[in-house]
Amino acid sequence: MGVAINGAIEQGLLFAFLALGVYFTFRILNFPDMTADGSFALGGALAAKLIIGGWNPVTATLAAMVVGAAAGAFTGLLTTKGKINGLLAGILTMNALYSINLRIMEKANLPLLREDTFYTMIQSLHIPGIGVISGEAIIFLVIVLLVKLIMDWFLHTDLGLDIRATGDNSKMIRSFGANTDRTTIIGLALSNAMIAMSGAFIAQYQGFADVGMGIGMIVIGLASVIVGEVLFGSRSIFRASLAVIGGSIVYRLVIAVALRAGFNPSDLKIITALIVIIALTLPNVAKGIWKKSSKAAKGGKLDA
């Protein structure tokens, strides 16, 4: 179990970039961005291809981020300039990316055996771990927190305030001179850069990129966001982005426990869906029960 927890924490930290990206679109920009499945695999595919081609893993990961940002910007252009419904715009990009990812990889699966990856670089540093937290996890944590802090800072700049207001009240922010088309495109680009970064890291971590590696990533990201918010709160941006990282780790731990309990890896998608459904409905159900019990306490006389 110790090894499983170790791995779950490492994965949780690498998937936290995905969760931060999903948090950015779904919560900050209030945009249901379906690009994520495509941009995650895009990040993995491009990083793997470049590493095999002899690129430094760090520059390969950065390149994956840039291309992820372009994918997000494309969805943004479809929905703002092309006036395509936001959900559909994301789905269209996601679909198109599947073909693009296959073009990049030239086959469905790219193994990174004996390649120098970001992960092997960190492993070679032999950083001592602390308890269940491995030395590698410590490095991952540092990078995640760095990205989180940059995101927190960015969302408090003038441009960041505009992006947040675009998600909060787009009519209002237009009346103050912000171009909401521009803020939407920038927001989607930044979000998908983080998601592609997550894909690039995961490919290097697991030692291969697969064309199907992005399937279900939106739901996993959402699960992390929702679980994190429920468990750790979301009063401020600083708190919420920390909660999202925590949510990503908790999600991986739950999955590790589920696998331990005898579920098949193929069952993970339905487990993830159930986690999201429970986390979303539980507050309402709990409210209903509380209402009923308070009614009962008052003798059941109140109707409303």
Add this chain to the structure above:
Amino acid sequence: MLNIRQVRKVFNAGTVNEKIALQEINLTMAPGDFITVIGSNGAGKSTLMNIISGGYLPDQGTIEIDGKNVTKLAEHQRAAFIGRVFQDPMAGTAPNMTIEENLAIAYARGHRRKLALGVNAKKRKIFQEQLALLDQGLENRLKTKVGFLSGGQRQALSLLMATFTQPKILLLDEHTAALDPKRAQLIVDLTVKIVEKNKLTTLMVTHNMEQALTMGNRLLMMHEGRIILDLPQEKKQQMTTKDLLQAFEQARGGEAFAEDRFILA
């Protein structure tokens, strides 16, 4: 300051639902003019506001603000010149952002948004001074999310956000209509105070005839997309709400609908 020439706007042109919202409107506002606009539902008051703000583009005609032709500019491009307060207290502020963050957005009006912190010590001091003018105790609640404020407080904040960067034109779209009488009076008083202090060129739509007569220096009455009455200060001062109602019925060709009486009373 504002010059509207032959502006026409038709919705759903060529369909059974065709609606001529504005018919060849001409309107000139001198700097410092405070015009109140009344008219029944569907008269074109809100369309006029949206045509000025850039929410709608006119089918024909030109709009100039301070000598600059803005007819083809989008809403966010015109925002540098125009401050606006909406009827819905929820519309003018971002509820999940704090008071100081909302003010920072308003403060950036007319500037290019940069990658510098939106709220800093210097700006915070300005915000506190400005909020103190509202007399709502908001200057001590800079980090409160706007969603926690009452409708009246949000509208007061909206008014401040729309005005403290001294826009060329201030548009008030029935901005007291959604408030209870006490709060509405408070916002009216604040409006007069702020407009006078900053000498803002203001266009205010209202359903309240009393407000239309007591506030501002000029009164417009609209009906079916036209300006049917334009009262300068001297005439306006002598009028009562009853006179105004009569003038309205006359201008409409004598047809007096109890419905309109109710709306305008």
